[in-house]
């Protein structure tokens with residue numbers, strides 16, 4: 001059982017032939033070592049997204065903001081948010097043992113063990129969250145574009161989806177390369193959301209993955225199927 005699909009932890013091409021469940025199993029077996037290994041290679045996506053939330057949401061409003069941390073893993077981003085004064089934070093991740101580490105931090109109100117994909121999750125109400133956040137989540141084998149449909153449904157109109165992604169991860173992923181940016185700007189043209197892209201310089205998001213972008217998508221509709 002231990003160390004299933006271990007090659008996929010850092011060799012993202014290896015993930016191309018893995019199923020979503022195999023990806024979740026890989027993170028389950030990685031759960032206790034994940035933070036040390038990821039932080040050792042200088043990953044700061046959770047800090048970048050947490051700082052953006054703090055920069056854009058005034059201090060006095062933070063305790064009232066309902067947030068879902070998608071692909072929450074062990075809770076690195078939740079910890080940043082809590083340190084910035086956010087208190088209503090839920091976590092979603094398909095890897096139960098990653099969520100068990102997150103649970104020990106006592107920062108999340110609800111922990112939802114599930115994939116975020118095109119399937120409707122009936123345990124989450126439509127228009128429920130003010131914000132969805134995701135760090136180190138859009139990459140080969142992890143979150144894909146089909147996740148946006150469900151994210152749009154569960155975030156309130158006027159709410160935001162905020163995530164950071166290295167350009168390299170988009171270009172290396174067969175599923176994101178020709179789809180992520182066209183879809184983001186197509187949905188903007190259709191009035192589904194307003195896009196604020198924030199450029200991240202080499203070194204800002206991680207020591208090793210080059211420059212990237214933080215996308216802040218202000219969702220304007222209740223639901224959108226595509």
Ligand SMILES: C[S@@+](CC[C@H](N)C(=O)[O-])C[C@H]1O[C@@H](n2cnc3c(N)ncnc32)[C@H](O)[C@@H]1O
Pocket residue numbers: 020023024027045046070071072073074075076077092093094095098114115116117134135136137141142143144
């Ligand atoms: C690299 S970790 C990032 C964890 C955390 N956000 C951070 O910044 O450290 C990626 C996480 O995505 C989760 N994941 C993979 N596929 C997913 C999906 N379809 N929906 C939601 N989470 C997913 C994995 O289980 C794993 O915990």
